[in-house]
């Protein structure tokens with residue numbers, strides 16, 4: 001297996017390529033954090049990105065969303081979007097979450113969801129998930145859509161009127177993904193969604209991600225929890241010291257000697 005495979009072009013069951021990145025390179029001063037990284041993701045697919053701390057995984061998302069100066073090219077739905085700004089990419093359905101939760105801390109969980117709904121109505125991005133509310137302009141309709149969004153992500157009604165900081169941490173992580181998704185994304189980039197989770201919370205997150213995959217969504221998931229990512233990802237990209245070390249199915253990655261070497265013998 002050649003670790004430096006360019007965009008694979010492979011298709012799964014006729015699924016279409018949604019996002020392709022080519023030769024992404026990120027440099028912070030003298031430090032090359034990411035070098036020539038290329039991958040693609042299709043609808044109904046979860047692409048996992050793994051690698052040790054400091055490998056360049058988050059920098060990769062920053063480059064994809066044009067949040068950092070970088071080299072390389074990005075294609076969304078076959079169109080080059082390399083020079084589009086972060087919010088323009090979000091308007092086109094390319095959304096990301098961050099390693100740390102970020103909410104409107106003074107707004108309730110439901111109000112946070114309402115603001116995500118309004119954000120999407122204002123950009124005209126809406127999907128079948130909320131088709132009945134596509135024309136909605138009233139706050140009540142937006143609240144109903146927001147409740148449905150939270151329900152879909154398994155965020156119980158008892159939390160809707162609480163502040164995000166007051167709800168359990170596991171629910172906060174689900175809320176982060178829900179807000180990024182809004183009324184529908186084409187590609188979700190999730191940066192360590194299971195950070196700090198264990199047991200039941202992780203299982204619930206896995207179920208939500210698998211549910212999203214069934215909704216014509218492409219997911220790219222950076223994750224440290226190997227059990228989780230190996231069980232949900234269709235393909236994995238391994239980044240080490242800024243470079244793509246290996247790519248393949250979870251089974252191929254688990255067998256790869258270079259992957260084992262990069263993880264073993266290091267304090268992780």
Ligand SMILES: Nc1ncnc2c1ncn2[C@@H]1O[C@H](COP(=O)(O)OP(=O)(O)O)[C@@H](O)[C@H]1O
Nearest residue numbers: 028031033051052053054055056057058059060
């Ligand atoms: N804004 C920044 N300025 C300077 N160096 C950075 C910045 N962000 C990340 N780095 C460095 O770039 C490297 C890759 O970081 P990062 O992309 O966050 O890795 P990962 O997400 O895989 O842990 C690390 O050495 C990190 O210290």
Ligand SMILES: [Mg+2]
Nearest residue numbers: 057058059099
């Ligand atoms: Mg990171």
